[in-house]
Amino acid sequence: FKHLFPKEAYDEQKVKNVRSWLFRLVKKYLALKELQTQDEQWELATLQQLRKRKLPNLYQTQLNAFEKKRTVIQDSDAHHFQHLLLEENERLSELGELRQTKDQLQEMLNQLDLYYVIKKLKWACEMLNRSRIVNTTYQFHFLEEIKSVLQKNSFDYLEVPLVILYYQVLLCLEEPKQEVHFFKLKDLLSTHAPQLARSEGISLYRYAQNYCIGKINQGNGQYMQELFVLYKALLANGFLIENNVLAHPHYKNIVTIGIRLKDFEWTQDFIESYKEQLEASIRESAYCYNLANFFYETGEYDEVIHLLNGVDLTDVYYEISSKYLLLKVYYDLGEFSLLSYLIMAFERYIKRNKFVSTQNRTGILNFLRILKKLAKIKEWKRYKKKAFIEQQKVKLNERLNEERSVVNLVWLRAKLAEL
Secondary structure (H helix, E strand, O other): OOOOOOOOOOOHHHHHHHHHHHHHHHHHHHHHHHHHOOHHHHHHHHHHHHHHOOOHHHHHHHHHHHHHHHOOOOEOHHHHHHHHHHHHHHHHHHHOOOOOOOOOHHHHHHHHHHHHHHHHHHHHHHHHHHHHHOOOOOOOOOHHHHHHHHHHOOOOHHHOHHHHHHHHHHHHHHOOOOHHHHHHHHHHHHHHHHHEOHHHHHHHHHHHHHHHHHHHHOOOOHHHHHHHHHHHHHHHOOOOEEOOEEOHHHHHHHHHHHHHOOOHHHHHHHHHHOHHHOOOOOHHHHHHHHHHHHHHHOOOHHHHHHHHHOOOOOOHHHHHHHHHHHHHHHHHHOOHHHHHHHHHHHHHHHHHOOOOOHHHHHHHHHHHHHHHHHHHHHHHOOOOOHHHHHHHHHHHHHHHHHOOOOOOHHHHHHHHHHO
16 A cells, blocks of 8 residues: 555555456456457457448458458358458448448348358257267257258358368267268368368367267277377377477377377377477476387387386376386286386375375276286296186186276286286
């Protein structure tokens, strides 16, 4: 108060008033910062001011520049909404006799319909997708009418990239068994991806990825390759890179798929090429873990141990994932003493770590208990009778089937099958 009002007696209300005014200014500042990132909104606001001030020459110059710029703007639902506002602005300009043009009413209505169709399809896709994840029922008003219009292609809506793309996503969600819908969506994405705004590209590719993941979970291994193709397309179109940063979960997913498909040359090149685009705070952990995972799959166990033992993995997620890798290496090498020690240390770590959720903790501890038994059976094979080993394998398989929560279940089953 002394700083703000040095010559006045203390008045708490004055301090509250200043704080309130400052907060209003902060909110306006944040809004302006956001508007400055939305070029079309900024341009429209300028046009509206020129129209209101009755400056026809400046208005026309600004309009010509804006329309020229719009021809290269990437496609998004926001882009179509701005087109609608532009037509509405043109209509108001005509009424105000700033310029003599054709009647804008029809174009305004066309743009309104187009924007509505895009938004309706977009949210219908999200609602259908969500209803499959959570037990929710939605009302899809007018959706059948829109589908009927699109099937007849009465107004050339299917010439608009966002319309045909979201319509194809809708078909994938409504008829998931008809795989032709997915492959058409994949082709359409390949054709139209360069025209899409980043947010729309990510959203549309995510639907395609989720379709692949659903098929993979049903046991259709063909779609692992399709998922890999989609990730490569996302990279090629720049949809996974924001502010020159690649999110580390994408980095890990791409590496995991690449090594599962045994595309080792491409995957190793990807690991090295995109390392510097990982966020600095997690770069070393993500890089070392994924490279170690790569070396595990190629059987270069010494490289795995060197990478994981020689690097300080500060991130909990990568620390846990790295421990899994070391356990797998020691198991494959038959280093049962080291394996036993690491299992005990891992158990203590998981039980004490407050950042591990209850569900994950249960899955990890079950994995460690089953791994102990698996290692014991593998060790017994050296001197126990075959009938005894087979009996133990059956018991362990039954336990795997009974456990509800076990991490690395696919790996455990594969190693049990090898015994």
